[in-house]
Amino acid sequence: MAPQDPSDDTSAHEGSVTTPEDRTINEVFTRLAAMLYSGADSESVHQALVDACPTLVEGCDRAAIMLRERDRYRTAAATDAVAAQIDRLELRVGEGPCLDAIRDEAYQHDPDLSDSVGPWPRFTAAIVAETPVRSAIGYRLMLDGDKVGALNLFSDSPNGLTRKAADVGAVLASFSSVAMMALRARTEATTLREGLQSNREIGKAVGLLMAAHRVGADEAFGILRRTSQELNVKLAQVAAQVVAGQEDQYAGRRSDG
Known part of the structure; x- marks a missing residue:
């Protein structure tokens, strides 16, 4: 048939x-x-x-x-x-x-x-x-x-x-x-949430690098990007490490005080 x-x-x-x-x-x-x-x-x-x-x-x-x-x-x-x-x-x-x-x-x-x-x-x-x-x-x-x-x-x-x-x-x-x-x-929706979280971490890291190195936003972002490329690590992960490192230092100063 x-x-x-x-x-x-x-x-x-x-x-x-x-x-x-x-x-x-x-x-x-x-x-x-x-x-x-x-x-x-x-x-x-x-x-x-x-x-x-x-x-x-x-x-x-x-x-x-x-x-x-x-x-x-x-x-x-x-x-x-x-x-x-x-x-x-x-x-x-x-x-x-x-x-x-x-x-x-x-x-x-x-x-x-x-x-x-x-x-x-x-x-x-x-x-x-x-x-x-x-x-x-x-x-x-x-x-x-x-x-x-x-x-x-x-x-x-x-x-x-x-x-x-x-x-x-x-x-x-x-x-x-x-x-x-x-x-x-x-x-x-999951991708959007992850993207927003990554952008927040990158923004925080850029701000911290600007303050630490007394550079502008573009140069601070360039530091993040070069580090990401050199370490072969995603930009968001590098940013998260920068933020975590700064938070650890802040916690250490509080405990010392």
Whole structure:
């Protein structure tokens, strides 16, 4: 059977996804959300997302998240070695539902990889020859309007991933995109806080050097920068050492007095 065209009214697409009403799904989403907002690292969140797929999606035996970083692709998480292997096979042959999901607007669904009819002949041949997987769906993951990766679901049974499974998977893929946006926002906030702290330390150090050496701000900053380069240490670390050293001297003078 050829891969289902998401624009065909016989297959699901984003505009017609039916949100599943299922207590198990709601409970899993609640746990995933709690994990995300508790501050779990990105690796743990990605792993939790793929581990949820076999629980939530009927017929799904394994799953993986593939991310695109500039022109390179990597597997961010996989339920098992077979799922990770499929990502490598797809990159090796340069085609497949996961790559197309990242590149194109719609998700890619091949219900039966074993029938040798489809747009990815090299991928299909490799999967059938080297893995037990016989059905696959690739969903694009969006981040701030950019296609940054794919959530990939696999079944070991021909036609194991049905239209209903595709609908549930689409909901999970949407949740995954939201999770990735939250992870990016958290990373940016952390970077901003670290940057502000570094700037404060550099400002303090410049002021101390100006007073100690009776030089201007530019010359004091130049001293910091040259020291950073000579020691091969980040500028913020040198600044922190200058400030810490001055505080130690101040503490010593107070104790002597």
